[in-house]
Amino acid sequence: DVKSYRKVQEDDDADGARVGGNEKFTNRPDNTAFTQQRLPAWQPILSAGIVIPGFVLIGLAFIGVGVALFVTSRSIQVLERDYTGDESGTPCASCANSNVQNCICTLNITVETLFKGPVFFYYGLSNYFQNYRRYGTSKDDNQLYGVLNPSDNCAPYAYNSNNQPIVPCGSIANSMFNDTFKLYQTVNGTRQEVSLDGKGIAWWTDYNIKYRNPTNNPLKDAFNGSNSGLFYRNFLINPIYWSKPAYELDTSDPSNNGFVNQDFLVWMRRAALPDFRKLYRRISQDKYPDGLPAGNYSLEITYNYRVYRFSGKKKVVFSNVSWMGGKNEFLGIAYLVVGSMCVFMSIVMLIVYAKFKFPDEE
């Protein structure tokens, strides 16, 4: 290609020679700012006069933000309890070791001061690799968008041994977290259930757009095939580890079933790291408008989810949130550190420049 380029050039030259007599400067290069590399340009000079005040300003701003973050983060209340039951003597130890379905254990919690609302209730898993690649790809977004036959992605949970399609298919759906919790406040010795609100715990777009149930009404029809155009009539089955079918996930609220069940949606949004927490419920503010008052509470856990085989841990977390989200000291500290670094640097620079008498300033 270089050769041909040259050839073209030579042709040009020959042309130029031919016309050369008539026109005076046919070959003269264009005299534009661009071709002459003289485009008007701004040449930033980071002089001490700009940089030092700039650094001080940025540093101070960062320290300001850092302090705000730090204070906010400090003000967030967190109550965290492990209920794995892998150590004997802990409340759920009996459930962890038995294979009983719906084993129930109770966790007693004491709230010292008022837990300011809104209070969020998370469950947490550790050493649980939701970000495992094969695990992550084992789902079918089209199925979850209403097209029921599972794709090959879902293997090994696409079809059961009888070649019946699984809905919802795939590892993620199959391994959905199925411990359930009930929170009671002990007031004067009597247990009073604290109502939990399960609405809006998943992303709005997931609930409204990304996931969609089949259009059948009631939803059950889609799953037993009686009313659907699918050829898998009657043969749709729920995931192997599920105890109830997808259309019965929430018996109290028909719009919270199938693929748009909030718990399901939360579970389907894979966690980034092996130690993660997921939103379970909010403490509804009807009864407790200010949050959880101080007192004794007991958490009744229906223990189904097995984690000890891969030495995982389970925990529950109560937390309130601020404008920055949940409690996270890292951001505040990082801002303080970076901010003070900026200020420190500007002081160093000031000394350096004072010593060398501002060499670049005239």
Added chain:
Amino acid sequence: PCPANEVFIPPKFCDNRIVSSKYTVWNFLPKNLFEQFRRIANFYFLIIFLVQVIVDTPTSPVTSGLPLFFVITVTAIKQGYEDWLRHKADNEVNKYRVTVLEDGRRIRKESEKIKVGDVLEVEENETFPCDLILLQSSRDDGTCFVTTASLDGESNHKTHYTVPDTESDVESLNATIECEQPQPDLYKFVGRMHIYKNNEEPVLRSLGPENLLLKGATLKNTQRICGVAVYTGMETKMALNYQGKSQKRSVVEKSINAFLLVYLCILVSKALVCTTLKYVWQSKPGQDEPWYNEKTKKEKETNLYLNMFTDFLSFMVLFNFIIPVSMYVTVEMQKFLGSFFISWDKDFFDSEIKEGALVNTSDLNEELGQVEYVFTDKTGTLTQNNMEFIECCIDGHQYKYRDASSEVDGFCVTDGPVNRLQQKAGREREELFLRALCLCHTVQVKESTEQEVVPPPEEQRGFIASSPDEIALVKGAMRYGFTFLGLESKTMKLLNRNNDVEIYDLLHVLNFDPVRRRMSVIVRSKSGDTLLFCKGADSSIFPRVRQEEVERIRMHVERNAKEGYRTLCVAYKYLSEEEYVQVDSGLREARLALQDREQKLMAVYNQVETGMNLIGATAVEDRLQEEAAATMEALQGAGMKIWVLTGDKMETAKSTCYACRLFQRNTELLELTVRTLEFIGKRREDQLHDLLLEYHKKTNLSSLYCRSWSTQDYGFIVDGATLSMVLNSSSENNTNNYKNLFLQICQNCTTVLCCRMAPLQKAQIVKMVKNSKGSPITLSVGDGANDVSMILEAHVGIGIKGKEGRQAVRNSDYAIPKLKHLKKLLLAHGHLYYVRIAHLVQYFFYKNLCFILPQFLYQFFCGYSQQPLYDAAYLTMYNICFTSMPILAYSLLEQHISIEILLDNATLYREIGKNAMLRWGPFLYWTLLGVFHGLVFFFGVWFLFSNPALQDNGQVFGNWSYGTIVFTILVFTVTLKLALDTRHWTWINHFVIWGSLAFYVFFSFFWGGVIWPFMSQQRLYFVFANMLSSVSAWLVIIMLILLSLLPEILYVVLHKPRAPHARQSSTGGLQSPRSSARPLLMRTFSDESNTVI
């Protein structure tokens, strides 16, 4: 029509089709693909792509297939288009209608159907369709004029001659032609023609280049000619010359390859580490296959080692983005587009020849910024090759022509040359000398194009000659009253002082050649005397004349040479009739020889040119090129060592060196020439040995002690004869020893002058320096055919568009009109190109390292499962869209120091010498920076995700949010890092930098805002928008960007300020005050356009 000769096997000639195209419609796809995948990089990406297709890998084949497909398609389209152009050009040539004479009739044929032996008719201004032997011309004297502008760029008319005896009647001509095999040299041709006339002994005629009309040349000033095709199609000299020369590769490319190797190692080791850790990790109980993530049946069944291998491949694929396809594309684009700035530069435009600089290859732009040795030709390069007759000396009397040419009526023919200094020589001798000047040359009188009846005034008579010296001499003779009127059918006419026309028969021309260094003519005067006039270099004339005459002249010659003039000696001799007959037959015989013609001719020439009488000598001035001295000074200031390689004699070359300030007054000259070798009565070899050792000691001492306070400059002079002694010494180990000594001496001298060099020796020297220790970058600059070898040999070859034709330009990598342009080409363009491409390369490696490092780190947190951190769209688009344009704009437009300052401070060039920006030091710096950034990006977000509830509604973020936050930080940091490095912000830079960032944001919204029907997974749906709704995400992005750039900002601030004024005062105020020009910011378009008129 040639009768078949049964003795020979009828040779097969190719047809006259020119095929410069590479592909046909049918083989384009396979051939082009094959050629593209032969490039190692493309092949690598193909392999990655295939692995992705075959093995279950984390990213879809699209991510690497799409960029590869893009690159391959663009290249294929480009090459296809170029080939289409070539096809078109070929067709134009091949389908061109030509006139063939067949059986006495004129037949129109397509050019491609011409066969060897066809007789063609060509009309004025047509180009020859193949190589022809000229048989008949419409001009009376059997000549025709051609211009070879399209072959070698020489636009002057050249005379070609018909073969004698064929002239009369082509139709009845019966002849065979024997000629040598096709060879590419345009100026060499040997052949002979047997002419058969009815029943007579065949006549033998020699054929030389003067009979050969080359394909591609154009017929001029001649109505029509007939010629017979000898070479056709791909065997023509033009076609043979297009066969490519070897490609030069730049040092930067070698650096890139070295870095690539490092990155390949990083890639492989990353994949190995991950694979190993994966299996270590899996061996722990419960980790391999937890109940929630069972393996498929297929996975369970595959062999463990096969699994390991596919895992390894998967990791390779996951990390393969560390070596980006786009870097090759960007580098190529940068080189291609960047080279336009050279040809566009109006400072390189020369209004005399109406041309600017020419870029023949764009591969070597950055090499212009790395030059350490400059080899320059003298004549035509350092000097103008614009000769002016200064004085002559006849029989030891000096004749200085005092009148400037402006004095119009200064030519008083009866007055004769005015001798105001000494006595005149005898009138006889004067006239003999002037006749010699008038006759002994190959000059032609330019014919006025219009049919003027009145001849033009004699002073403005135009002459055409291959060498400007000859014109100067003829013009010089004209001033003294002898005017050369022209050569017509072997008779030379001249007008003597008495306004009489003298006529001489030109019997033989013994052509000039650089080995003999002289030329002669044999003429017969009207009175019947046969005379031989010879002119040539003193060294070649003096041994061939009577010694008593030499002394008188030698003094003048040496004085003239010292003043920097080119001197020629003129001698003559009478030939008796017998002598002439002998010479004549000798010459004819030699000219007919098919083999060793050159040597045989040379022998006859040497035999004839003896025992001559010396008449006088001439001095011709060759002016220095404009700003030659300033240019040389600037190049030396830039740390380049300048070697002058010339065929000229030592004294002349030395004076030119002084004039160019290559030698200063305090420079100590070390001479290693034939003269110094014979100075003492020792054997030459011994003397050579001693001198070498002595000089070596001297220069070594100075370089050891005086490196910092250079007190003594050394200049080294060597001549061709001595050089060949050094290089081809009698014993083997001496040769090596001498060569080393010689090189070391040369390297410690500021300037080396090599005189009396043959073209091949020039190349030898370049090669020797090129291959010496440290393999320095060499640059050759020259203007003539004799410089071609060194231009081809050096890393960078520069051709000057001078007067000695276009061969140098054709073979060069860059061609400039004047030597003075070399300064800007190297100091400004070269410097900028180097900085740009070096930064481009480092930046590319850096940005991909910090792109992939988080992905690598993520493997430690996802069970080594090859989970990609970023979405496939981001993986694909990162190098293509988000970060490619800013660096391309940077690499085309950056001027970290403005061009004016670069030109004014040559020393700045030293700072980038020895590949300064692409050595391991800077590479390590960039790599560490990339690692640092990668760590900051990943762990910054990792700490943030210790609590994934980042929104004020308590909802949590998942893995794609994690990746998107990291990616956002990455794109912004990498782009802003470039913004920090940009010292020259034009609107284009602003546009692409902010535009890229805006595009990234826009694209992310768009990509996440739609449910894509063709995608099986909607991973990024609303992830970006959700991320932006989180204050924490914003804060962490801002904080991490600042943290990553903090060291860089500090570096920029604390680094030695690049303020131009501070720089200037340190160089000692040598420069002109022009540099305090207004800052670039204030320049406007209108301001610029005013400067040109």
